[in-house]
Amino acid sequence: MKIDFVLNGRDVSIDTVPLRSLVDVLREDQNLTGVKKGCGEGECGACSVLVNGKLINSCIFPAGAAHGTEIVTIEGFRETNRYRVIEDAFAEAGSVQCGFCTPGMVLAAEALLREEPRPDDAAIREAISGNLCRCTGYNMIVDGIKIAVKKGKGIW
Ligand code: FES
Numbered sequence: 001m002k003i004d005f006v007l008n009g010r011d012v013s014i015d016t017v018p019l020r021s022l023v024d025v026l027r028e029d030q031n032l033t034g035v036k037k038g039c040g041e042g043e044c045g046a047c048s049v050l051v052n053g054k055l056i057n058s059c060i061f062p063a064g065a066a067h068g069t070e071i072v073t074i075e076g077f078r079e080t081n082r083y084r085v086i087e088d089a090f091a092e093a094g095s096v097q098c099g100f101c102t103p104g105m106v107l108a109a110e111a112l113l114r115e116e117p118r119p120d121d122a123a124i125r126e127a128i129s130g131n132l133c134r135c136t137g138y139n140m141i142v143d144g145i146k147i148a149v150k151k152g153k154g155i156w
């Protein structure tokens with residue numbers, strides 16, 4: 001099946017089986033290895049990407065459903081000022097340890113702040129609830145997002 005979509009701002013056309021996981025298309029065909037593959041079952045959020053601005057687990061998202069959408073991975077998001085705000089905030093809060101969950105956490109933060117630029121703690125925790133982190137105990141990630149909220153005033 002021919003599948004056309006916009007990936008990190010460029011038009012992409014692929015020919016693949018529609019039920020193939022989007023994460024495999026992104027990592028194997030498009031070489032976007034910032035998209036991590038953890039559980040492969042929709043449980044850990046490591047494979048998170050934005051599809052039409054919404055956070056999805058790309059391991060359980062069929063490639064066929066990507067047709068006509070706009071997809072942003074961490075590689076595309078890195079080109080934005082908003083990324084730089086989150087990157088600095090995460091560095092300040094110590095939100096990154098092994099880094100495996102980080103691309104998904106950063107995109108979860110972006111999806112949240114796009115919807116709600118002034119989230120409270122509960123909203124932040126809810127927004128990252130689908131993303132597992134084995135290292136930080138989550139508080140440092142919540143703190144990182146809170147710093148991004150302050151530093152990114154007016155940017156989201
Ligand atoms: S790899 Fe997709 S949710 Fe875990």
Ligand code: FES
Nearest residue numbers: 098101133134135
């Ligand atoms: S920093 Fe290691 S899994 Fe989150």
